[in-house]
Amino acid sequence: MTETMVTAGPLRLWTERTGDPGRPAVLLIMGSSAQGYSCPDTLVDRLVDRGVQVIRYDHRDTGLSSVVDVDRHPYGLSDLAADALAVLDAYRLPSAHIAGASMGGMIAQWLGVHAPDRVRSLTLLSTSPMGARPGDLPPPADRFLEHLADTAGDPPGVDADVALFRVMNGDVRPFDEPACRAMLERCWARAVDPSAAAHHGLIARMAGPDLRTPLSTITAPTTIVHGDRDPVVPLAHGEALAAAIPHAELHVVPGMGHVYCSPGLPELIAGLIRL
Structure with a gap:
């Protein structure tokens, strides 16, 4: 495992590579406001066991x-996609398997549409x-929106995020609080x-015509993984993706919410990532 700061235009991005650099690469793209380490280590390790190198950032x-x-330099999804491409460039990777979660999944779609030569699979x-x-598409679940409203004035920190x-973990699978904390x-x-x-949270205001390119133009082999108890992005969103992307495979994970904080779930997700 090696950590490297890479250049993306005027920015510097923290990255980490795990596994044999000679193996095909999986680029993990996490969601809104999420660091690379929000992807569980056990998921990364299981992917390496499957014979790839894993890069998160x-x-x-x-x-x-x-x-x-952001007042002087507002940015949108295409800028975050350019960051992902800068990570691939820094590691001299012509292409990679791209796995994106939540907002990271939208970045992955952007790459599949606008940089198809860099995408081995989605x-x-x-x-x-x-x-x-x-x-x-359907909005988030009431209990998620109620939680946001009830905690709007609470101080930020680890306890609030837990x-x-x-x-976000949902109301079926057990919540592994020690690992999450x-x-x-x-x-x-x-x-x-x-x-x-x-x-x-400002990214939605920077939506441009590049986001409206039909997803039917995606040619990369695509797998969609969605929980049937996701309180943030209901299952209908994953079903809409599967209908829009040619030949996409949809895997519905029973009881899964929006995060992967249940025992055994990171390993299950790693097994579903397309290689």
Whole structure:
């Protein structure tokens, strides 16, 4: 395992590679406001056991990566996709298997549409069609929205995030609080500016015509993995993706919510990532 800071235009992004550099690569792209370490180590290790190298990284405004002055330099999904391409370039990877979760899944779709030569396969986890407009698909579950409303004035920190992850985990599979708390403590301890991650909430305002390119233009082999108890992005979003992308395979994981904080779930997800 090696950590490297790579250059993406004027920014520097923290990256980590695990596994044999001579193997095919999987690039893991995490969700909104999420560091690379929000992907469980057990998922990374299981992928390496499957015979690949795994690269994960901190988005701009998260973890050890550069903090952006968004008032002067607003950015959108295409800019985050350019960051992902910069990571591939830094590792001299002409292409990789791309696995993206939540917002990371939208970045992965963007790459599949606009940079198809860099994509060996797509795995879209717990995500929504990148061009979907408000009202096109079901909203988050009431219990998730109620949690956000009830905690809106609470101080940020590990405890607040553990409570949020408990709700996002869904209401069926057990919540592995010790593992989740350890991950969140690790992320909070290494964040250059924890408040900067909130900048990702502005991305929807930067939607451009590049997000409306039909997903039917995706040619990479695609797998969609979605939980049937996702309180943030309901299953209908994954079903819409499967209908839009030619020959996509949809795997519905019973009882899975929006995060992978149940015992055994990271290993299960690693086994479904397309290689």
